[in-house]
Amino acid sequence: GIQVEQSPPDLILQEGANSTLRCNFSDSVNNLQWFHQNPWGQLINLFYIPSGTKQNGRLSATTVATERYSLLYISSSQTTDSGVYFCAVEEAGGSYIPTFGRGTSLIVHP
Amino acid sequence: DAGITQSPRHKVTETGTPVTLRCHQTENHRYMYWYRQDPGHGLRLIHYSYGVKDTDKGEVSDGYSVSRSKTEDFLLTLESATSSQTSVYFCAISESGRKNTEAFFGQGTRLTVV
Secondary structure: OOOEEEEOOEEEEEOOOOEEEEEEEOOOEEEEEEEEEOOOOOEEEEEEOOOEEEEEOOEEEEEEHHHOEEEEEEOOOOHHHOEEEEEEEEEOOOOOOEEEOOOEEEEEEO | OOOEEEEOOEEEEOOOOOEEEEEEEOOOOOEEEEEEEEOOOEEEEEEEEEEOOEEEEOOOOOOEEEEEEEOOEEEEEEOOOOHHHOEEEEEEEEOOOOOOOOOEEOOOEEEEEO
């Protein structure tokens, strides 16, 4: 099956800093999503981004499907950005099954 | 927010007892999934369903069974719970056959097997 690797595994920032999270995948994909798991455990959809670039406030994401990676940018980080960020991909071929990376744990200090 | 409800939200059970977790959706989505989340592993697929009575195994299916008798309900059963099944369980839904197959997750069920 497809392999999904996220980096870095852990990230600690001061409030106001910018960061880039990376997701690499081993095969062609039909779909890629970014999720934020907040400290209460809830999985929140951030982006559905099989290709191209999207922005939502301080967050933006870019997927380069031909090179098999996606990036999540967080600008002017806030303490509420803390949590775990997951990338999930749906392998090309019609499986419709999201496969997750192990996540990036982000802590933002005030 | 996607209409997904998991029940119960928390459960403590004893080793060897059967446990059933329920996922209910109001979105009429075709695909439903059960994942477990453990430290250091991210989310791993247990079983999934692609329609009523159509289910298949995922990466970590041993010790689990599922049933889907209605579009809106997907049940996960631990026939005889073991301590290794202590975990947080998430249900997800997605549509298929369309351009957007975005997945949405329930709030999770924390299961402790003692």
